[in-house]
Amino acid sequence: MRGKILLVMVAAIALLGAGVALAGISTTKHNLSSTGTGTIKASAGQQNDEICVWCHTPHAANTAVGAPLWNKATPSATYTMYGTTLAGSTPDATPNGITKACLSCHDGVSAINSIVNQAGSGGYTAGGTNVAFGTTVAGTAYTMPAGVTQIGTSLANDHPVSIIYTAGKASLVATSTTLTGWEGATTVANLLRSTKVECSSCHDPHSSTNGLFLRKANSGSALCLGCHAK
Numbered sequence: 001m002r003g004k005i006l007l008v009m010v011a012a013i014a015l016l017g018a019g020v021a022l023a024g025i026s027t028t029k030h031n032l033s034s035t036g037t038g039t040i041k042a043s044a045g046q047q048n049d050e051i052c053v054w055c056h057t058p059h060a061a062n063t064a065v066g067a068p069l070w071n072k073a074t075p076s077a078t079y080t081m082y083g084t085t086l087a088g089s090t091p092d093a094t095p096n097g098i099t100k101a102c103l104s105c106h107d108g109v110s111a112i113n114s115i116v117n118q119a120g121s122g123g124y125t126a127g128g129t130n131v132a133f134g135t136t137v138a139g140t141a142y143t144m145p146a147g148v149t150q151i152g153t154s155l156a157n158d159h160p161v162s163i164i165y166t167a168g169k170a171s172l173v174a175t176s177t178t179l180t181g182w183e184g185a186t187t188v189a190n191l192l193r194s195t196k197v198e199c200s201s202c203h204d205p206h207s208s209t210n211g212l213f214l215r216k217a218n219s220g221s222a223l224c225l226g227c228h229a230k
C-alpha cells in the first residue's frame, strides 16, 4: 500500500514537473525554433534552430537596446508615441529598451530574423544580420506580416508605454499594492521597468499560460484592474 501511494506521488510530481515545462516558452509562438506552435519560425536543421537565440545571447550581446543579453539589432524605425494625455503624464519621446525589444519584431519594419550572435561558432555581426529563417533566405529581412500582431511604428493607438507610473493619476493604485495570480509579479512595483510601464508590464514574453503572453488573464478586466482602481 505504502509503495503504491509513493508511486502515485512520484507520478504526480513527475506530471507536475511536466506541467511546468509545458507552461514555458517552448509551447508558445515565441518559440521561433522549428518546434514552435506558430507559423513564423525556423526550419528544422537551420543554423539558428534554437529558442532563446532569437532574442538572447550568452555573449557579445547588443547592450544598446537595453533589454537583457539582447541578440537583435537596434531597431532603426522612428516611433510615434501615445499622445492623448488625459491623465496628464507624457510618455518618453522614444520607446525604452524593453519596449524597443518587442518592437524589433512587432513593428512590421524591423527584421525578425536579424540576430547579432548566431548559434554555434563564427556567426557574429555587430549590427545584426538577416539569417536564414524558414523559407526566407539569408540576407533577406523577414518582417511581421500585416495583422493584429503587427503593432506598427505608431504607438499612438496603443496603451501608453515608456510612461512613468504615478499613483493617483488615471486612478492608478499604489505601487506597493499586492497582486495575486500574476506571472512574475507580486506587487505593482514588479510590473514597472525603471518606474515606467513598458510592454512587459502586461506581457511576459516567455509564458502564454494566460494566453497572449499576458501576465494575468484579462477576464473581468483583471489585468487592467491590477493598476487602475476603476
Ligand code: HEC
Residues within 6 Å of the ligand: 025, 030, 031, 032, 051, 052, 053, 054, 055, 056, 067, 068, 098, 101, 102, 193, 200, 205, 206
Ligand atoms: C521573443 C523574445 C524572447 C525569447 C525567445 C526569449 N526571451 Fe527572455 N526575455 C525577453 C525579454 C523582452 C525580456 C525582458 C522581460 C521583462 O522586462 O520582463 C527577457 C528577459 C529574460 C530574463 C530576465 C528576466 C526574467 O524574466 O527572469 C531571463 C533570465 C530570460 N529572458 C531567459 C530566457 C531564456 C532562457 C530563453 C530561452 C529558453 C528566453 N529568455 C527566450 C525576450 C525573450
Ligand code: HEC
Residues within 6 Å of the ligand: 029, 030, 032, 038, 039, 040, 054, 055, 098, 101, 102, 103, 104, 105, 106, 112, 147, 149, 199, 200, 203, 204, 205, 208, 211, 212, 213
Ligand atoms: C524575435 C521576435 C519577437 C520578439 C522580440 C517579440 N515577439 Fe511577440 N511574437 C513574435 C512572433 C513571430 C509572433 C507570432 C505572430 C503571428 O503569428 O502573427 C509573436 C506573437 C506575439 C503575441 C501574440 C501571441 C498569440 O498567442 O497570439 C503577443 C501578445 C506578443 N508577441 C507580444 C510580445 C511582447 C510584449 C514582446 C516584448 C516583451 C514581444 N512579443 C517580443 C515575435 C517576437
Ligand code: HEC
Residues within 6 Å of the ligand: 099, 102, 103, 106, 148, 149, 150, 151, 155, 158, 159, 160, 161, 197, 198, 199, 200, 201, 202, 203, 212, 214, 218, 223
Ligand atoms: C496595459 C497593458 C498592456 C501593455 C502595456 C501592452 N499590452 Fe499588448 N495586450 C494587452 C492585452 C490586454 C491584450 C489582449 C487584447 C485582446 O484580448 O484583444 C494585448 C494583446 C497584444 C497582442 C496580440 C494582438 C492583439 O491586439 O490581440 C500583441 C502582439 C501585443 N499585445 C503586443 C504588445 C506590445 C509590443 C506592447 C508594447 C508596445 C504591448 N503589447 C503593451 C495589454 C497590454
Ligand code: HEC
Residues within 6 Å of the ligand: 084, 085, 086, 087, 088, 089, 090, 159, 160, 163, 164, 165, 166, 169, 170, 172, 191, 197, 201, 202, 223, 224, 225, 226, 227, 228
Ligand atoms: C502596469 C500598470 C497598468 C496596467 C496593467 C494598465 N494600465 Fe492603463 N495606464 C497605466 C499608466 C501608468 C497610465 C498613464 C497614466 C498617466 O497619464 O499618468 C495608464 C493610462 C491609461 C489610460 C488613460 C490614457 C490617457 O490618455 O490618459 C487608459 C484609458 C488606460 N490606461 C486603460 C487601461 C486598460 C483598458 C487596461 C487593461 C487592458 C490598462 N489600462 C492596464 C498603467 C496601467
